[in-house]
Amino acid sequence: MTTEREEQLLRDAYAAGITQPRELANFMAQVGHESGGLRRLEESFRYTHSAEQISGNVRSALRQGRDALEAARLGALAGHPAPLAELMYGGRMGNTEPGDAYRYRGRGYIQLTGKNQYADAGDALGLDLLGNPDLAARPEHASRIATWYWQTNVPDDARENVRAAGAAINGADPPNGLADREQRFAQWAPRIATAGLREPPIQQEPVADEKPHAPPTFDQAMRTMLPPQASVIPHITGHYGEQRRERAHGGTDFNYVGGQAGINLEHPTVHSPVAGVVTMSGGVFGTVKIRDARGHSHEILHLEGRHVERGQTVAVGDPIGTMGGRGPEGAGQYAQHVHYQLRDPDGTLLSPEAFWNRAHRPVHGESVAASFGPLKEGDRGAQVHELQQALVGLGLTDANGAPLEADSAFGPRTGEAVRAFQRAHGLNVDGVVGADTRRALDAALRSMPEASSAVEPVARATRTSSLDRLLAAARGDDPSAFRTALADFTDTPFGRRFQAASAELAVQPDPAMRSGGPEPGTAER
Template sequence: MAQVGHESHGLTKLEEGFRYTKGISQIPVKSAMREGAQALESARLEALRGRPEALADLMYGGRMGNDEPGDGYKYRGRGYMQLTGKDNYRSAGEALGLDLVHHPDLAAKPENAARIATWYWQHNVSQNAREDVTKATRAVNGGTNGLADRESRNERWLQTLTPELMEQLAAGRIGRAVEPPAPATPARTAPNAAADGVLKAGEKGPAIETLQKSLHALGYTDGKDRALNPDGHFGASTKEAVQAFQRAHGLKDDGVAGPKTLDALKKAEQTPLLSNPAHPDHAMFKQAVGGLEKLGPQAGFKNHAELERAAATLTFEAKVGGLERIDHVALSTNGTGLFAVQGNLNDPGHHRAHVNKQQAGEQPLEQSTFQLQQDTQQRQKLEAQANPNQTQPPPTRAMG
């Protein structure tokens, strides 16, 4: 169940998405680099634009039985175990009486996905690997991608599928009234995750849930740009979000929420975001949002939240660049950049600031807010040093 849960994102993903938003380092398939980093990056960007065929071919083409053009995408990961490759589709289909080679979409139907997952586990995971998360991961994944999340899920299932429950399952007693068990020694209360002032992977409880909700409210996601699920379990996704917050605040990105990280998080929650009307630069942020909205579909944002993240990044760069307002937002000629413009677009003397569109859309809103706050404080400090007399009160005369 831990392996299935990871591969299918908690039984919610039945088809591989090919959305690697952070860069080619996210792509877990070594063979994808066979044509070089530039070709892979180009294919990754095409996939984000809704054309994943080239990326699928780099990842899976020419192996696992994929011997025809287009097979990499045709036999992409599907089902709860993310069945991948023509050879695996053929083997599973023959074992289960399904024509998966000619109709690969059948593997994504929930009723078939469950049967395929069971077959795959029995067929590919040896008996001695089924009790070892690392060995089972290698059998399922071919490597150890996502091992921390798989271990976290396994731990939760071990706590759920107790020996007593397994005995009832084996005896077919689930769903029927059973005799209450004999009194047992009360279970030990789980330790308070926040007792030592440090929150880390593997811990669970209300403090972890609060941490997850705070990170989510500030716009931080996991390594695949997915929103955090505030389930109270500190797994791989929570660690990735903590690391993103730490990097944004210049902290050691170890994924452990210690005193410094928790203090920075508390301060961040108390500071209004650029999207909040209470923020002093909210007006410029709204100008950036309006400019991006005028670009329409050509801007290429997946949703309005991504657009707002880009607007916040533009606002920060505009302020740092000395702009006092944003009159226009324009796309670069190749579509990969955004310009915030003060003045007439046709005026050679206009002021502008530039950002990378993809990076701007990925940067959490709170990160841009924090960076702007840091820059403002630094400028105020420099101004105070340059004009020390302006910060001192006028001398008073003694009354005679």
């Protein structure tokens, strides 16, 4: 029987992509060893034997000699651990300021130690670990930190090998406690193989005829965010990639069927589509951003009210706010709806629909394009939208070489892309998507690398970085667009590092003033 902490660690590991049975068993064994069975979340500095108990593992602790180390050890046992932490970790691992060594002491299941590691883990997971290092000792964060540490520090070829993985974590080969690591692996391997722990259940509303453990589709995610009420269901009102004035729509819009009436005007509760950490709650657009275990940012805009705060951990289905139409001009600037946008760990926009549906790509001969009826110029709707996404994903453009817009309207430019595809595949060039063209589209999509399947074709064709969007907004004359682009940029790891460096430079005096040298343009006399 698994404990609550073990179940949480298994879920976070699986969500992070640690899914192979031997690797998952090894991960659980190594983390269990490092944390005393997930019970130890913070370094205690209680070394009860001698100074050699410390110096045998941390040579730098002897920097002031054995007597100083022994005095610090006894002081820690008496309730004053900071001097011992300074001897062990001061002046290294990014600990440059007085007090850093104890402030950034070992925390979490895999003891995160040193200011550098806290900064790296915080950037990767969207946590303010530098400002609040105690977050690393919370079980919900400790499990995500453990998955990050594993994937960052344990080489791929060591992840199924107990000794090699332990050596990567411990820094010694063989690692300390190898027998315990091997025993824990021997316990976890059969449990994962036989007890259904390879795939922890997804906390999602059950759907009729759904296969067991099937990943959720976008429709299911949408119903998690807006659960059906009195037989009224949510529906999409705007697709990702549709042309909106001068730019493509950056997310998917939806609300309850019925337009601007009934439930939509009652500010219904909006729920989280994922488990993760809230990285933003507020702003002029009423935004909540949630970073999942893989680093994707799930962003819900235009909320009337918000029920979560930055740094809070949420589970799938937790209430995060209420539907609204909030914008820079106030709470009623837009029609009542949910705007859901999604970014990969680099800050690049993805299609929420493609992200959630990626695991449901057809297999065993089922055709991607089979859902398309015969399509031709003048047709509109979701089938055209899917066709356009497929064409853009395959690199097809209009006759002028411009990428298509997934606007759900089969116009001349879509027809040009279809004819180009037909011409390239030796098909009848008529611009109509019939059975032969559908089969060819399916074959072409199947030949695409699987790793790219989570990225919406439109996103690949129009891929721009958050910095590019910030610079473009700065050149424009729309203050609200600039504020949005700036917020997006500062939420990326690069943006956070840029902010930190800017703040550091802002408080540093001019080098010439520090050294007493002459001002620029003057000569010494």
